[in-house]
Amino acid sequence: MSTICGGIFTSHVPGIGKAIAQNLQQDPYWKPFFDGFKPVHQWLAQEKPDVAVVFYNDHGLNFFLDKMPTFAIGAAAQYTHEDEGWGIAFERPFQGHPDLSWHIIEQVVASEFDPVTCQSMMVDHAVAVPFELCWPGDAPFTTKLVPIAINTVQHPLPSPKRCHDLGKAVGRAIESWSGPEKVVIFGTGGLSHQLEGERAGHINVDYDKFCLRNLAPDPEALLQHDTLDIVELAGSQGVEILNWIAARGALRGSVRELASNYHVPISNTAAATVLLQNSEKVLA
Amino acid sequence: MQTLSRQTTEGKRAIPGTLVFDGDAAQAGYALNAMCYSFNTLANRQAFAADEEGYMARFSLTEAQRDAVRQRDVLAMLAAGGNVYYLAKLAGIFGLNVQDLGALQTGMSVDAFKAALLEHAMTETRVANDGRLAA
Numbered sequence: 001m002s003t004i005c006g007g008i009f010t011s012h013v014p015g016i017g018k019a020i021a022q023n024l025q026q027d028p029y030w031k032p033f034f035d036g037f038k039p040v041h042q043w044l045a046q047e048k049p050d051v052a053v054v055f056y057n058d059h060g061l062n063f064f065l066d067k068m069p070t071f072a073i074g075a076a077a078q079y080t081h082e083d084e085g086w087g088i089a090f091e092r093p094f095q096g097h098p099d100l101s102w103h104i105i106e107q108v109v110a111s112e113f114d115p116v117t118c119q120s121m122m123v124d125h126a127v128a129v130p131f132e133l134c135w136p137g138d139a140p141f142t143t144k145l146v147p148i149a150i151n152t153v154q155h156p157l158p159s160p161k162r163c164h165d166l167g168k169a170v171g172r173a174i175e176s177w178s179g180p181e182k183v184v185i186f187g188t189g190g191l192s193h194q195l196e197g198e199r200a201g202h203i204n205v206d207y208d209k210f211c212l213r214n215l216a217p218d219p220e221a222l223l224q225h226d227t228l229d230i231v232e233l234a235g236s237q238g239v240e241i242l243n244w245i246a247a248r249g250a251l252r253g254s255v256r257e258l259a260s261n262y263h264v265p266i267s268n269t270a271a272a273t274v275l276l277q278n279s280e281k282v283l284a
Numbered sequence: 285m286q287t288l289s290r291q292t293t294e295g296k297r298a299i300p301g302t303l304v305f306d307g308d309a310a311q312a313g314y315a316l317n318a319m320c321y322s323f324n325t326l327a328n329r330q331a332f333a334a335d336e337e338g339y340m341a342r343f344s345l346t347e348a349q350r351d352a353v354r355q356r357d358v359l360a361m362l363a364a365g366g367n368v369y370y371l372a373k374l375a376g377i378f379g380l381n382v383q384d385l386g387a388l389q390t391g392m393s394v395d396a397f398k399a400a401l402l403e404h405a406m407t408e409t410r411v412a413n414d415g416r417l418a419a
Binding site for chain 1 (some may be wrong): 354
């Protein structure tokens, strides 16, 4: 039986990718953010997960407005990051796990979700930056990827409850997979930020702290706001917290926070990194 | 926590300083966003830089969209249906990052925009007492 060992939640700002490309991890501006990954590296070195199931949003690399899926699940043997318009393309490819992808697809459709399925898919900075942060260097990634894209670009977006329920369905699907794989769940993006309009630069420390406080013990607290409430509170791109809400749904065991790092600002963003452990519930 | 905005009489939520990129915007902005999406390819970025008018014509931008691009007017691009995720690719051609975009949209200098972000500056770290996370 496969197990879900935990969750990694992190911002995915493109500037982080640029900082990695320029080796700025120790630069005073970047160091407080990159230092948040030390516990994550230690944990990953011990857990050695076989597969990462990543909830993220595409920003216009794989999907355009001609066909915009609310939920899309990758089922490719390999994924690549490509130039998104500013010339940075990370070279290390991501190995897929098509059999697990199709199992998840079968199970979530049985749970009455209707995702788009992608046998060919590019992944953008929202997958590539978290992988580069978690497994720095040049060695090939040994953790395989199952990407799950959530539309946070074109409204109407799925509701926070729907995203959370999708995460739960994905969690059940992984638990029912017969293989021996150890799985880590990722939720990427956020926290509060807004790139456009007269309110560009919007940051909401109170809302971010509310999310960070409740993510492990009471994720349903995050469902009290609807999608437009979150846009207002966290900013038009802060709505990427939907990816975190979905990822948290997949952690269905006993969940404990191992590490949390909140650092403002990175570029225009209130950045955060959270590591949660997921253990089987003990029936006392 | 703050009081949230309500629906307007037109049935849309009016969030201060924020354009919600909905179906109306997606339809109005389609040509502009399609052009920006093409900039994922270096050759297309170069073709635009070499002949902006010709490239905009190829994608059938509306006159308002063309004018907004000519003026480098980000708020006008948004008003014409531009989505910031796609516009960011155009901004890159002009050598503008998201902080430059923020400054242009808020009427601040780039330094003032960065200073406004730094007003929120903070770092808050928690690490559990767990043997696996020993320093």
